[in-house]
Amino acid sequence: MNRINNSQFIALMLIGDVFVLFCLSGTVTAMTATGFGLGSLLQLIICLPAMFSLKKGSTLLESGKFLQAAALVLAVFRGGLLFSLLWSTSETVYIPYEGSGVSGKLLVAGLIAAVCVYISSSGIKALARSALIAAALGGLCLATVVIFALAHMDREALEVTERQGIFSQILRGFGAGGSLSSLILMLGCTENSGSRRKTGTVYFFARGILSAAVILTAVLICGGIMEITEFPVAMAAQLSQPFPVQRIDALFLIVFSVFAVYAVCVEAVTADNLLNQLIPKLKKYRSTAALAAMCGVGFFFGKALRQPWVAAALAAALPVMLAVRLIFRRREVSSSE
Amino acid sequence: MTRDEDKKVIRSGLNESLCYIKSVTGSSSDVLINEFTTAGISCALLCCDGMVSSQAVAETLMPALTGIPEVKNPAELFRCIREHMLLSTDMAESDDYGDMLRRLHSGFAILLAEGMAKALAFGVQGYASRSVQEPSGEGNILGSHEGFTEVVRTNMSMLRRRLKTSELVMKLSTVGSKSMTDICLCYMKDRVPEKLLKRIESSLGEINLESVLSTGYVRPFVERRSFEFFSSTGLTERPDVLCSKLVEGRVAILVDGVPYGIIIPRLFCESFHTLDDYAYKPYYSIFMRWIRYGAFIIAILLPAVYTAIAMYHPELLNSTLLLLLVQEEENAPLSIITEAVLVLLMYEVIREAGIRLPKPVGGAVSIISGLIIGDAAVKSGLVSTPLLTMTALSALGGLVVPDLAPQITVLRFGFLVAGGMLGLFGISLLACAVLTNICATEDYGFPFTAPLSPFFREGMGDTVFRLGFRKMQNRGFTVEEYHEQNK
Structure with a gap:
């Protein structure tokens, strides 16, 4: 399998997480930022067993058919969630033709899927290399948007208390960063197996900090109008204006589209590799089949998948299964000794 | 026979x-x-x-x-x-x-x-040949004004004159069953990665053509078979450039009858480097290098972004610009995308005519295209002035990076269509595909996008910046540093 380096891995995973943040809907407060940070920490804890086994050289692709099938299903559902988020947010960021009903939605999904098929056919290495450049450029664009948006910030918004409580926000944060099938697969592709645990930990911390920072920025900018804001992060970008008569929110559309493509691509490449293990005969159309399934899942179950507890359950499923497997294996080894 | x-x-x-x-x-x-x-x-x-x-x-x-x-x-x-x-x-x-x-x-x-x-x-060879002249496509101000000629042995002597070391090896062989063309494999034996040399030699052994009349006959054999939009091998008509690449551990191929040398491997960022970068003070070289990066982006994206903004995202323009644009475009009989495609096509036709026509007629082409067609098209209202300005800027940007001219030409059209049909969203999607294609380009284990991705901090000194020679002289850079398996 192709090898990727640690910075490429972190860029690849963070792009997907930032895309989910762009599509974040509903009210956000300072507590949401804390919840997302703690959610990342919780994910790190449940992923530790998987990361320990990766350190020993075992990868998801060598972990038995059942776990591979489970990871494949989860990747498809995660992809479906991403498509669903894309459809729900694309009206706000203005993607041409998206508003023209089902056909517009399918056109947007089809175009993204077509690009994803091409990218995933180029392999993990090419995907990871381009993701690093896209992440760097995207970061630069986002920084520009944030700098100009900060002129409209309202510090009092930080004092608004969360009605639903911290646990609901942790659940929300836990579910938002749910691409753990891809995380475990991609982490297994990193060059140095000895540093995988460290790389994984760095990623979770980076995600926690980044999520909190993005949400806090959205709170500061949209604080006053949070009640009427459907997508706070996207709205924060729209409020960014360098000059009184000039807007730059189309810059956000570019970052949004690019991150959407890479977020879906990560899931498509994961599904492609797992399909290769499960059905080796299916040679040509693995990623096409996976993307079609993702579109279908997103279209039919999108609303359900966007529920925080469903997203959190999907995120937790694979690491828990891997942990249980690890415990059973240890017991088997100790009983045989 | x-x-x-x-x-x-x-x-x-x-x-x-x-x-x-x-x-x-x-x-x-x-x-x-x-x-x-x-x-x-x-x-x-x-x-x-x-x-x-x-x-x-x-x-x-x-x-x-x-x-x-x-x-x-x-x-x-x-x-x-x-x-x-x-x-x-x-x-x-x-x-x-x-x-x-x-x-x-x-x-x-x-x-x-x-x-x-x-x-x-x-x-006792003594055939008529063109004398050593200034390169036609890789002009520079402060460096040598010598370019390769069509005779491979003359080209070999130009390399030897610049690298008077026994580490420089030039191996002649023949390819093409009918043309029996001499090709010369050049490398520095103390610098070149052994695996790279062996693999290139074996790739050259696969050439089974009847005739080899230009570098284009050889390049497909030393590049990967999969579709790569950008070429992972470079061309140069300057012996000094080729020597600098040989010193960096690369391999060069000279083909008899062609005043160009093939460089293997080539990196994407090298298309933006010129020999003058190393002659001027670093601050000016860095400035010019960034101008070239900018020109490349302008060459590819400017008409597409203009079309996308005018058609789908007018909120990006301030009110003065927007009014100007509306005024100009409402008089034009064609849609912006049709107008843009036609102007770009016209430019490509004129450029092609300028290249293929005999030189004395070239001047006439400039007069007809610039004065008659351009002026008449604007005056008659067939083409709007802002669009023509954007196209001209984009064409000029393309001339700054002549190495990438074929890719710029095609990508400019691709992005224009994407921008015209789907706005910035379309441009973003195509940009993702193109970026991945560039990142997938890799020959003999050398990533085309190095040192940007995979990222090599040391490589930034001559990519994003241009360090002074006092700092660079201790580095002893060879291209092997960028080989993925050697990290």
């Missing part, structure tokens, strides 16, 4: 040999046969008209050959010539007709003698 005939040994009978050569060459008018007797033995001197230096033949070869005192047998004659006469610095013996004819057609003079089943070949 078939492969069997190619290996046929030379006959000892002179007349028999000459008859055979005449039959094989079809009594071609340029094959000259001069029969004479020297040292009491009948001989023949064969040469190709126009390929040999007639002065060397008339003043050096013929007087020496005809003045040999009598010998016992033809073997004695050949031994005498080989051991006692220095008639040319490049002297060889051929045992078969194939090798003999190859040398004859390469400008050697061939000596055949009655009773001798061998031929002596004297390197």
Whole structure:
């Protein structure tokens, strides 16, 4: 399998997480930022067993058919969630033709899927290399948007208390960063197996900090109008204006589209590799089949998948299964000794 | 000549040999046969008209050959010539007709003698060729003004003059079963990665073409087979540029008849480097390098972004610009995308005409295109002035990076269509695909996008910036640093 380096891995995973943040809907407060940070920490804890086994050289692709099938299903559902988020947010960021009903939605999904098929056919290495450049450029664009948006910030918004409580926000944060099938697969592709645990930990911390920072920025900018804001992060970008008569929110559309493509691509490449293990005969159309399934899942179950507890359950499923497997294996080894 | 005939040994009978050569060459008018007797033995001197230096033949070869005192047998004659006469610095013996004819057609003079089943070949090449001139496409201000010529040996000498070290190796071989083109593999034996050299040699061994008439015949064999939009091998017509690449551990291929050298591997960022970058002060070089990066982006994206903004995202423009645009576009009879495609097509046609037409007519093309078509199109309202300005800027941007001209031309159209149909969303999608294609480009394990991705901090000193030579001299950079397996 192709090898990727640690910075490429972190860029690849963070792009997907930032895309989910762009599509974040509903009210956000300072507590949401804390919840997302703690959610990342919780994910790190449940992923530790998987990361320990990766350190020993075992990868998801060598972990038995059942776990591979489970990871494949989860990747498809995660992809479906991403498509669903894309459809729900694309009206706000203005993607041409998206508003023209089902056909517009399918056109947007089809175009993204077509690009994803091409990218995933180029392999993990090419995907990871381009993701690093896209992440760097995207970061630069986002920084520009944030700098100009900060002129409209309202510090009092930080004092608004969360009605639903911290646990609901942790659940929300836990579910938002749910691409753990891809995380475990991609982490297994990193060059140095000895540093995988460290790389994984760095990623979770980076995600926690980044999520909190993005949400806090959205709170500061949209604080006053949070009640009427459907997508706070996207709205924060729209409020960014360098000059009184000039807007730059189309810059956000570019970052949004690019991150959407890479977020879906990560899931498509994961599904492609797992399909290769499960059905080796299916040679040509693995990623096409996976993307079609993702579109279908997103279209039919999108609303359900966007529920925080469903997203959190999907995120937790694979690491828990891997942990249980690890415990059973240890017991088997100790009983045989 | 078939492969069997190619290996046929030379006959000892002179007349028999000459008859055979005449039959094989079809009594071609340029094959000259001069029969004479020297040292009491009948001989023949064969040469190709126009390929040999007639002065060397008339003043050096013929007087020496005809003045040999009598010998016992033809073997004695050949031994005498080989051991006692220095008639040319490049002297060889051929045992078969194939090798003999190859040398004859390469400008050697061939000596055949009655009773001798061998031929002596004297390197007296002297064909007409273009002299060393200034490169036409890679101009610079402060560096050398010498460019490669069509003669591979002249090009080799230009490299040797710049790298007077025994580490520089130049290996000549022949490709093309009919053209028998000389190609020269150049490398620094202490710098080149051994695996890279072996793999390039084996790639060259796969060439089974009848003729090799330009570098374009060789490049597909040393590049990966999958579709790569950007080429992972570079071309240069400057010996100084080629030398700098050889010092960095790369391999170069010179093809006889072509004033360009192929560089393997090439990196994406190198398309934005010029030799002048190393002649000016670093601050100016860095500034110019960033101008080139910007020009590349403008060349590809400007018409597309203009179209996308005008059609789908007018909120990006301030009110003054928006009003100007509306005023101009409402008079134009065509949609912005149609207008943009037509203007770009027109530009490409004019450019192609300028390249293909004889130089004296080139000026006329500029007048017709610039003054008549451009002016008339704007005045008649067929094309709006802002669009024409954008297209002109984009075309100018493309000229700043001539290495990437083919890719810029096609991508400009691709992005224009994407932007015209789907706005910035379409441009973003296509940009993702193109970026991945660039990142997937990799030959012999050297990523095309290095040192950006995979990221090499040390490589930034001559990519994003340009460090001074005092800092760079201690680095001892070779391209092997970028090989993924060597990290």
